[in-house]
Amino acid sequence: MNETAQTPTVQADLADLIVHLARLGLSTAATPLTAAQWTALRYFARANRLSRTPSAFSGFHATTRGTASQTVKSLVELGLLERRHNDSDGRSTLLDVTDAGHAMLERDPLEDMRKALARLNEQEQRALSASLGQVAMSLAEAREAPVFGTCVDCQHCEIEKDRSFCHQAQGFLSPDEMAAICVNFRPVSAVI
Numbered sequence: 001m002n003e004t005a006q007t008p009t010v011q012a013d014l015a016d017l018i019v020h021l022a023r024l025g026l027s028t029a030a031t032p033l034t035a036a037q038w039t040a041l042r043y044f045a046r047a048n049r050l051s052r053t054p055s056a057f058s059g060f061h062a063t064t065r066g067t068a069s070q071t072v073k074s075l076v077e078l079g080l081l082e083r084r085h086n087d088s089d090g091r092s093t094l095l096d097v098t099d100a101g102h103a104m105l106e107r108d109p110l111e112d113m114r115k116a117l118a119r120l121n122e123q124e125q126r127a128l129s130a131s132l133g134q135v136a137m138s139l140a141e142a143r144e145a146p147v148f149g150t151c152v153d154c155q156h157c158e159i160e161k162d163r164s165f166c167h168q169a170q171g172f173l174s175p176d177e178m179a180a181i182c183v184n185f186r187p188v189s190a191v192i
């Protein structure tokens with residue numbers, strides 16, 4: 001018998017645990033939306049203006065544009081998302097979460113996981129966030145998938161005392177924009 005092959009490595013245990021946590025956290029048996037619909041609704045509630053498109057969501061969700069469009073369409077039909085004209089790109093539309101969508105997010109099944117994470121102290125939460133962020137970045141690189149993040153960790157962001165500036169969008173950033181998920185995010189750690 002090969003003992004080595006039967007002994008799980010720490011990495012294998014962690015990978016299994018992360019998948020198990022994701023499945024458990026996203027369990028939607030008692031909710032009216034599918035896991036993909038919840039992911040989309042959360043994404044559009046957190047994404048910045050330029051990232052609220054079906055194609056940006058398909059990159060975030062690591063799915064095809066067709067599948068992402070179907071998920072978006074179903075949420076529009078449920079009245080949870082609404083389309084509006086994209087002033088900076090006439091060929092695409094932007095998606096906004098409606099009041100009904102925000103009300104639905106109050107029933108988000110991921111809330112249980114947030115509560116479980118809140119039981120960790122602040123130092124543990126920061127360490128976990130840094131480690132998982134690093135793993136997400138390595139995996140995205142291996143899969144040639146886009147990396148999503150927020151301004152504070154982005155190399156396009158010039159953080160100043162009173163207000164910060166985005167060199168990619170060539171504009172100052174409001175506190176809300178600083179906290180939003182961005183499709184143009186470029187991690188500081190990617191600077192060579």
Ligand code: SF4
Nearest residue numbers: 151154157166182184
């Ligand atoms: S600083 Fe980076 S994350 Fe923030 S809006 Fe600009 S590109 Fe996006």
